[in-house]
Amino acid sequence: MQLFAKALQGVTLCDEAERLFHGRGGMYDGCEHLCLDWFPPVLLLTSFKSIEQDEVDFLTECITQRWRQLKGERKLNLVFQHRCGGQTQTHLLQGEVPEPHYVDENGAQFQVHLLRGQNHGLFLDMRAGRAWVKQHSKQRKVLNLFAYTCGFSVMALQGGADEVVNIDMSKGALSIGKQNHLLNGFGHGARFLGHDIFKSWGKLTKFGPYDLIVADPPSNQRGSFVATKDYARLLKRLPSLLAEQGDLLLCLNAPELDIAFLKQQVEEQSPSLMFIEQLANPEVYFDKDPNKALKVLRYQHKPT
Known part of the structure; x- marks a missing residue:
């Protein structure tokens, strides 16, 4: 103490x-x-x-x-x-x-709720990831998987994205996401799909291909996503949604699963993806064991 x-x-x-x-x-x-x-x-x-x-x-x-x-x-x-x-x-x-309670981050505003539940509407550890998306979204079509309250989407549109498709099973979270877009002056440019990703490939394919895909799933949420079995299912399908030389951000926040786990999943399920870099977390999140910290890996679709 x-x-x-x-x-x-x-x-x-x-x-x-x-x-x-x-x-x-x-x-x-x-x-x-x-x-x-x-x-x-x-x-x-x-x-x-x-x-x-x-x-x-x-x-x-x-x-x-x-x-x-x-x-x-x-x-x-x-x-x-x-x-x-x-x-x-x-x-x-x-x-x-x-x-309502609004907070600022990197030129954007977000609604948060500290007294309701475990999650507050904005995951602060993903700040660097959202900043990266803002810097790399100009004139790109973006797919935001497991969108939650759509922080990545707001940043993508601030960065000049042509369009963002947000999908999440929680319609309540997406409702807050819509409010976040309006709060930042984005009355258009984003779609909000309250669906199970694994049952919506046809719809996602219809709106694609995408120049940038962000996958930030929960690590262990029954009925939604369990990383040890569902990341493989996800990675089998993602390359088909990604434009040639498009970018993919894969996120994993599970202390029990290391960086090698995520890289191995990609190698086995999506050999057409090429590892580019690991995004650094904000300095305050420094962990003496990097494998236990938030992992954000950038991949790119190899030219065929």
């Missing part, structure tokens, strides 16, 4: 959403269960194991002290999320959370 307090002394607060403390990277002994995120104007503290109330009080005091150093007497808004044993409990410890 003392390492958390010490690390907070180097924390600053900018105008954009970002992770401030990443204990899960294993760089702070005894703090591997802790993360601190900044969704302006709210701080979100998360514990991934059971902790006692006196520990919560200690962490709250550390955060409060640093807040006063940075913001003086401005009101602190602090949310605590406790994840343990498959259960998620979220509590507002201090202040309030705006409703």
Whole structure:
């Protein structure tokens, strides 16, 4: 816990959403269960194991002290999320959370919801991936698989994409995605398909081929996607949707599955894809074991 307090002394607060403390990277002994995120104007503290109330009080005091150093007497808004044993409990410890709550990232705005459920509407660890898509989408047709709230789509359109097709089983997430597009001035240019990807190849093929495909699936979500068996199914079909020399971003956020797992899946199922590079994660997400961190691999369709 003392390492958390010490690390907070180097924390600053900018105008954009970002992770401030990443204990899960294993760089702070005894703090591997802790993360601190900044969704302006709210701080979100998360514990991934059971902790006692006196520990919560200690962490709250550390955060409060640093807040006063940075913001003086401005009101602190602090949310605590406790994840343990498959259960998620979220509590507002201090202040309030705006409703609706919008945050900025790289020139775009996104709606988030810190008090509802485990996911908040914007995965901060994918910031570099979204930035890459923004930089490489000009005049391209983009397919956003497992689109969630469509952060990649917004960035693609900001980067000048001709069209984006978003598909996700969760119509609720896609509804927020539509709002994110309107929030950023995109009333057209994107499609939203609330379907099971594995049952929608015909529809996806109809709208293709695509110059850029992003696949950012959940790693272990029953009824949707389980990486150990479903990545192979996905990779068998993706090359047929990709334009010649088109780009493919494959994402995997499963600590138990290493980079070699994903590369082997591609080699076995999609030999027409050529590995280009691995995108670096934001610096705050540094992990002493890179295989446990978020993996974002870029492939390209080989010319025939």
